[in-house]
Amino acid sequence: MASKLLNHLRALYTTNNHSPSHRLSNPKLIFHLPRSFLSVSQSLLHARPYSDAPEPIPTGPPLPEKPPTNGGTTSYKKNVSRASNFSSSLNEAELSKFSAIAETWWDAEGPFKPLHLMNPTRLAFIRSTLCRHFRKDPHCARPFEGLRIVDVGCGGGILSEPLARMGAIVMGIDAVEKNIKIARLHADLDPVTSAIEYHCTTAEKLVEEQREFDAVIALEVIEHVADPAEFCKSLAALTVTSGATVISTINRSVRSYATAIIAAEYLLHWLPKGTHQWSSFLIPEELVLILQRASVTVQEMAGFEYNPLTGRWTLSDNVSVNFIAFGTKNHQ
Amino acid sequence: MPLTQQLTVAIIDSNPALGSGDCIKKDDPPDSRVSTVTPATISLFKDVGAWQYVQQHRHAYFDRMQVWDYTGLGYTRYNAREADKEVLGCVVENKVLHRSLLSCIQNSDFQKTIYPSRLTSMSFSSSSSTIGVGGTSSRTTPYTHGNLAKLELSDGSSLYAKLVVGADGSKSRVRELAGFKTTGWNYSQNAVICTVEHTEENQCAWQRFLPAGPIALLPMGDKFSNIVWTMNPKESSDCKSMSEDDFVKAINHALDYGYGPHPHSRLFGGDIFSWLGADVTSSANECFEVPPKVVKLVSGRMAFPLSLMHANSYASKHVVLIGDAAHTVHPLAGQGVNLGFGDAFSLSRVIAEGIAVGSDIGEVSLLKKYEADRKPANIAMMAVLDGFQKAYSVDFGPLNVLRAAAFHGAHFISPLKKNIISFASGEHKLPLFS
Ligand SMILES: Cc1cc2nc3c(=O)[nH]c(=O)nc-3n(C[C@H](O)[C@H](O)[C@H](O)COP(=O)(O)OP(=O)(O)OC[C@H]3O[C@@H](n4cnc5c(N)ncnc54)[C@H](O)[C@@H]3O)c2cc1C
Ligand SMILES: C[S@@+](CC[C@H](N)C(=O)[O-])C[C@H]1O[C@@H](n2cnc3c(N)ncnc32)[C@H](O)[C@@H]1O
Numbered sequence: 001m002a003s004k005l006l007n008h009l010r011a012l013y014t015t016n017n018h019s020p021s022h023r024l025s026n027p028k029l030i031f032h033l034p035r036s037f038l039s040v041s042q043s044l045l046h047a048r049p050y051s052d053a054p055e056p057i058p059t060g061p062p063l064p065e066k067p068p069t070n071g072g073t074t075s076y077k078k079n080v081s082r083a084s085n086f087s088s089s090l091n092e093a094e095l096s097k098f099s100a101i102a103e104t105w106w107d108a109e110g111p112f113k114p115l116h117l118m119n120p121t122r123l124a125f126i127r128s129t130l131c132r133h134f135r136k137d138p139h140c141a142r143p144f145e146g147l148r149i150v151d152v153g154c155g156g157g158i159l160s161e162p163l164a165r166m167g168a169i170v171m172g173i174d175a176v177e178k179n180i181k182i183a184r185l186h187a188d189l190d191p192v193t194s195a196i197e198y199h200c201t202t203a204e205k206l207v208e209e210q211r212e213f214d215a216v217i218a219l220e221v222i223e224h225v226a227d228p229a230e231f232c233k234s235l236a237a238l239t240v241t242s243g244a245t246v247i248s249t250i251n252r253s254v255r256s257y258a259t260a261i262i263a264a265e266y267l268l269h270w271l272p273k274g275t276h277q278w279s280s281f282l283i284p285e286e287l288v289l290i291l292q293r294a295s296v297t298v299q300e301m302a303g304f305e306y307n308p309l310t311g312r313w314t315l316s317d318n319v320s321v322n323f324i325a326f327g328t329k330n331h332q
Numbered sequence: 333m334p335l336t337q338q339l340t341v342a343i344i345d346s347n348p349a350l351g352s353g354d355c356i357k358k359d360d361p362p363d364s365r366v367s368t369v370t371p372a373t374i375s376l377f378k379d380v381g382a383w384q385y386v387q388q389h390r391h392a393y394f395d396r397m398q399v400w401d402y403t404g405l406g407y408t409r410y411n412a413r414e415a416d417k418e419v420l421g422c423v424v425e426n427k428v429l430h431r432s433l434l435s436c437i438q439n440s441d442f443q444k445t446i447y448p449s450r451l452t453s454m455s456f457s458s459s460s461s462t463i464g465v466g467g468t469s470s471r472t473t474p475y476t477h478g479n480l481a482k483l484e485l486s487d488g489s490s491l492y493a494k495l496v497v498g499a500d501g502s503k504s505r506v507r508e509l510a511g512f513k514t515t516g517w518n519y520s521q522n523a524v525i526c527t528v529e530h531t532e533e534n535q536c537a538w539q540r541f542l543p544a545g546p547i548a549l550l551p552m553g554d555k556f557s558n559i560v561w562t563m564n565p566k567e568s569s570d571c572k573s574m575s576e577d578d579f580v581k582a583i584n585h586a587l588d589y590g591y592g593p594h595p596h597s598r599l600f601g602g603d604i605f606s607w608l609g610a611d612v613t614s615s616a617n618e619c620f621e622v623p624p625k626v627v628k629l630v631s632g633r634m635a636f637p638l639s640l641m642h643a644n645s646y647a648s649k650h651v652v653l654i655g656d657a658a659h660t661v662h663p664l665a666g667q668g669v670n671l672g673f674g675d676a677f678s679l680s681r682v683i684a685e686g687i688a689v690g691s692d693i694g695e696v697s698l699l700k701k702y703e704a705d706r707k708p709a710n711i712a713m714m715a716v717l718d719g720f721q722k723a724y725s726v727d728f729g730p731l732n733v734l735r736a737a738a739f740h741g742a743h744f745i746s747p748l749k750k751n752i753i754s755f756a757s758g759e760h761k762l763p764l765f766s
Contacts, residue, residue: 108697116697123689141338141687162690189479190494190692310704 089202089231094224095176098155102178105156106186114306115158115220121304121313122219122324123162126246129300129326130215133244142167150213150238152203153221157183161193163217171197171213173206203234215244219324222249228282229290236294239329245296248304248324251283284319296327335684339693341444342491343437344451344483345500349430356389356431362527363425364631366558367669368537368550370421376677377432381440385432386424392553393419396536398621402543404593409620420537423550423558429669449485454496454509456481456650479694481650494694496651497679499672502641504657510648516641516660521545522568523638524561527552527631528583530624538623540587547586549623556630559583568635576629587623595620646675646707647699654679659710671710678705 104110131138134147145167151160154172156179164170164187174180180200187193203218216239218231225231232247239245282290288298303319306312313322343350369377377383395412397420412420437444457480480492498506507514521544534551545562552558561583563571571579641660646653655672682702683693691698 108695120686120689120691120698127689139334141335161692165687165690165692 088204088227089225089234090175091224091226098224099176099178102156102176102182105158105179105182112156112158115155117306117311118304118313118322119158119162121315122248123159123166125302125315125324125326126163126217127166129246130244133299133326133328134214144168147214148212149215149217150206150211152216152218152235152238153224154183154198155179157187157193157196157198159217159219160196160198161187161190164193164196168215169195171199173199173201173203175200175202203231203238207234207237211238212240213238213243214240215246217246219246219248220250222247222282222287228286229293232287232290232296233294236291236296236329239296241329241331243329245291245327245329246324247287247291247327248322249282249287250322251320284323284325287325291325291327295330295332297330298325298327300326335687336680337442338687339442339683341442342447342493343444344447344449344485344491346448346450346486347430349427350434350446350448356427362390362552362554362556362558362630363427364525364527364558364634365426366423366527366550366552367426367429368421368423369429369673370670371419373670373673374422376673379677380436382432382436385435386422386428389425389428389431390553390556391422391424391428392535392551393422394535394537394551395419397539398536398623399539399541400595400620401541402591404595423537423552425552447485447487447489447491449487449489451483451500451505451509452486453484454481454506454651479692481694494650494692495683495699498651498653498657499655499676500657502639502656502660504653506651507643507653507657510651512646512648512651512653513644514641515644516639518637518639520565521562521638522565522635524563524568524571524633524635525559526629526633527556527558528580528626529628529630530555530557531627532624534624536621536623538587542586542591547583549587549626557624557626559626561586562638565637572633572635579633580626580629583626587626594622642711646703647696649696649699650694652679652699652702658706674709675702675706678702 101111105112108116127138127143130136130147131143136143136145136147143166144163147168149163149168149170151157151163151170151172154160154174157172160170160172160183172180172183174183177200180198183196183198187196187198203216216235218235222228222231235245235247284301288301291298301319302315302324303317304313304322304324305316305318306321307314374383377386395418397410399408399410410420412418480494481496483491483493483496485491496506496510498504498510500506528549533553533555534549534557537551538549539546542563544564544567547559547561550558550560561571571582574582639660643653643658646658654675656668658675659671661667661671679702682698682705685701686693686695686698
């Protein structure tokens with residue numbers, strides 16, 4: 001499996017060929033020449049249309065210590081019971097979408113079908129990268145024994161449960177109370193997963209509480225948060241030094257528009273229409289960059305490819321639609 | 333297999349072979365039930381360390397095989413050497429296979445318990461695919477048996493399991509209780525099986541097609557051979573009731589001049605035995621031989637009705653079917669146990685893959701991978717065997733040449749195979765067999 005995974009440079013290179021509007025002529029320069037890269041990246045980040053986020057990404061180095069807090073959240077408060085009234089990552093419109101379909105988390109044929117189908121594949125990536133990083137035996141049934149992992153935006157616990165079966169001490173957090181309830185009920189069905197700790201809270205809240213984890217994982221969440229850069233900072237703050245951060249999301253490419261949105265929401269009816277807002281997607285370079293600014297260095301990246309004939313997802317070096325990144329927290 | 337080692341396994345079977353701790357000895361009288369295991373099965377046994385136990389008991393490798401037809405129109409001989417293979421297969425008594433697998437699991441250190449009992453009923457807690465959050469779901473006993481199947485045994489005990497593997501044969505209770513539908517038909521044909529003795533050791537597998545079906549003579553080692561003789565039910569009851577001497581005469585008759593002359597020319601191109609390996613070809617320069625004479629019957633005669641049955645699906649939440657529970661084939665080419673072992677190893681690989689990524693092993697999406705892996709292979713094999721059964725179960729009289737041509741397989745089989753495949757996958761009501 002590991003051999004199939006792409007290192008981040010190759011991933012970036014591939015992305016260049018796929019994303020029509022942004023070209024980094026020499027991706028290798030990214031980490032060696034941060035200043036010149038940042039100037040390129042600012043235009044990248046500006047180019048990103050933040051339709052949902054009230055505040056644009058902060059401009060120009062040096063980065064502000066704290067970006068302006070998200071002022072837009074409170075006005076949406078109505079229906080959604082959620083973690084905190086005042087939290088930078090919350091996008092209430094997004095959260096109410098998840099709240100509305102919370103009961104279907106574990107219906108493998110329901111709205112979350114793509115996540116169920118993708119699960120073994122993304123877990124294979126996590127297994128391979130974390131085993132290598134933490135020097136765990138990849139051939140045993142519970143390789144994550146002893147690792148503290150937080151699953152940020154855990155939803156109904158589709159990812160948290162396998163992580164617990166693989167031996168990890170798991171905390172699952174989500175901003176939607178309903179999700180946490182479902183996750184709790186489902187995890188209690190099995191003695192192994194009943195040890196998972198679920199909380200309705202946010203990454204920022206955990207940072208305030210000064211919690212730390214060996215690995216921080218947020219899969220398919222960043223495209224739903226109000227401020228991706230701030231969100232990454234929180235994830236980084238939750239990661240112990242030399243720990244791991246894993247993020248997966250959808251690429252903002254033309255192909256992803258066709259595949260992820262049209263197919264999943266309109267043709268296959270997997271997802272309720274409007275689940276995804278294409279404009280809030282990140283391209284791989286942007287993710288690498290905002291993680292780097294949060295002191296997380298992306299070490300490996302891979303794409304997911306869906307084969308409609310077999311109904312399976314596989315890891316590939318094509319990051320043009322869905323991709324996953326594994327990074328490590330730098331010493332500061 | 334470290335990945336599956338942490339699983340706790342319960343084996344439920346009232347079969348006395350499982351309970352009896354006593355070992356079988358090499359010079360015990362031979363059993364009447366044997367299986368021809370293919371090189372693929374042998375290597376699977378070696379992988380798990382079970383083959384060493386088989387080797388401690390009577391078993392017979394064979395490297396030659398002769399297939400011919402009562403009409404005298406042709407014959408085919410296969411020789412392993414010509415295909416750069418050591419053997420074409422190995423005939424092992426069923427009790428030896430059972431004992432070897434049992435020794436193998438007894439000597440490996442995973443948690444297992446044998447329940448010498450029968451499964452009587454099975455139930456599942458309410459589906460957890462959608463869980464309500466609104467109500468006052470007061471869970472007084474969190475996770476006790478929530479996501480598990482409950483099995484009740486004939487001795488009154490009950491067990492809970494994440495995964496129930498139905499390996500309980502063609503009349504599978506697991507299949508029935510889990511509500512798997514099946515398709516299939518009976519061949520109004522019986523197989524009479526028994527073990528016989530020769531004056532010298534037999535080292536070749538023989539199969540001759542007679543008007544009512546094939547007779548096979550399989551080497552068992554120590555001058556013993558096993559007979560699998562397909563015939564109509566009336567003939568089979570005659571065969572069972574006639575005196576031993578008459579029965580031995582009938583066998584010799586069927587394997588030599590009975591029903592028709594010896595063939596003179598090679599005719600069959602034959603890929604029915606292609607399961608032996610991709611490149612086993614018939615040997616052009618080997619002459620027709622007459623099988624060794626049978627001198628004595630050394631076991632009881634058993635008759636089994638033959639049928640074809642295929643479960644429409646092999647997997648549902650918490651339940652999978654393997655072996656004859658999923659598919660019963662015509663014993664024509666001795667494929668039954670080999671398909672079953674193929675299933676078992678495929679399932680264990682799928683489970684290991686699931687464990688590697690933290691899946692719940694009772695999850696249907698995982699178990700469907702096993703089904704996807706095995707179903708096409710099993711259906712294809714069933715189609716081939718059924719095709720040959722059809723070709724040989726009716727005496728076409730003047731159409732014998734056609735029948736001999738059926739050995740060429742491909743042309744005859746493809747439309748048929750297509751029929752069965754669409755049939756088994758539920759696209760068609762019934763395939764049109766004449
Ligand atoms: C005449 C004949 C000759 C054959 N010759 C060959 C051959 O040469 N080569 C070959 O490969 N195949 C041959 N086969 C086919 C082969 O015997 C079967 O394919 C094989 O035995 C299937 O194995 P199994 O474990 O799936 O089922 P079985 O061997 O039928 O085993 C089922 C087990 O389940 C147990 N069981 C059943 N119900 C319950 C219950 N409710 N609770 C608990 N336990 C239960 C039974 O006690 C039994 O031990 C032959 C078949 C026949 C009929
Ligand atoms: C597409 S789901 C992904 C679920 C899960 N991570 C998985 O991949 O199986 C996104 C989840 O993120 C949650 N979410 C969105 N914004 C969040 C935020 N700011 N903080 C915590 N959770 C959030 C949503 O409630 C939803 O459950």
